Amino acid sequence: MFMAALILMVSTGLFFFYLQAVCQKILRRQFTQEFFQSIVNANRLEFPSVRKAIENFGSPVEYPRLTVTLKCDFLALTYLLKNAANVNQHYSYEERLLILYFKLVFVSLVTRHWLKLRETPAALKLTAILQYFANVVGERVNTVRFGNLTASDYLLNL
């Protein structure tokens, strides 16, 4: 009985550990250039400033602002992921997995705040996910731009 309970706990923990490792591996993907910057500028996203604050001062901005900022950026980016230069208008499997991962890390951020633990690692993970989303959107938009019809061609032909 004890062994079975131990195996259940260990294997459940390992299951989630491996899922998290897969998410981290997906986030490690290198893009040919930093596409996220243009998306951040165009949509006035705030996650890079959150990350900068953490890197420079070691702690994020005040908690209520942090959660609202990350949530708003997440909503904007998931909308763009689905609708911006996406012919199929649906998320890919890895995007779905990362959306789920974002939500879980967000819950862990809230829990850490309640328990008065360090929020910085969770906040950094969230900004990394948002940067990945912005890079994917930027890459897609860039592909459309360098396809048969550029954005300027399109505008000139209107």
Place this chain on the structure above:
Amino acid sequence: MPLKGDQLLLYGVQYATYALEVWVCASLVWGERWRRLKGLGLYVTSLFLLDGVARPAVSNFFGAGSIPFYYFYWITDVVLALGAFAVVCGFFRRACTREEKLWSFVRLLLIFVFLIVLGVTALSITRHYAHLYIMYIIELSQNLYFTCLILNTLLYVMLQQLAIDDDELGLLACGMGVQFAGEAACFALLHLTADNSMARGLTKFLAPSCTLAMLWIWVYAIGKTPQTVSARFMRGRNEALVEAVGD
């Protein structure tokens, strides 16, 4: 008779698993990755042939509740467990490509672990004299899966500790880990709840879902492995940037 919702879901997961198994094999052959991932290809092919073709055929011929199907199921299960063990050994070999000394140690360790699993299984079933053969097969299969989970975790830790820059191998190991951890959790849950009908229903759905997740991670690993930029490349790029600014 119309299918119930949970049965439909189970069939959905089952057929999605078969489709992904074919997809993994096709992408290995198509992208000429077959040579590099021979062991993985053989394992997925045998998984498809045994689980997707042979088991349903035997079940249709003899009946799902028959003794021959029971024997066939557990014998094929131990074959698949041995295959999984071989795949994990193959991953270790790949991780130690540049470390021959480490590989000679790891090889001995793997042989030792395999012999221990055989021995422990033999010892633990001495009480079941009546059905010695089939009990040994079932016990061996479960022990092998749990050993693979532990070895796979050791492999993942080794990849991190030795800073082996092989994202494809890392993802393949993660896929294997998801499958083994899920299966081990299912077995333990069944054992804890004394084969409770609710737990059985849950594990009936969870175990194939874990296989599906493993195959999806492998498809991603084979087709879209994230390319990490080496530090040397980054340094070179920064130097080029400094030169360009200097000009």
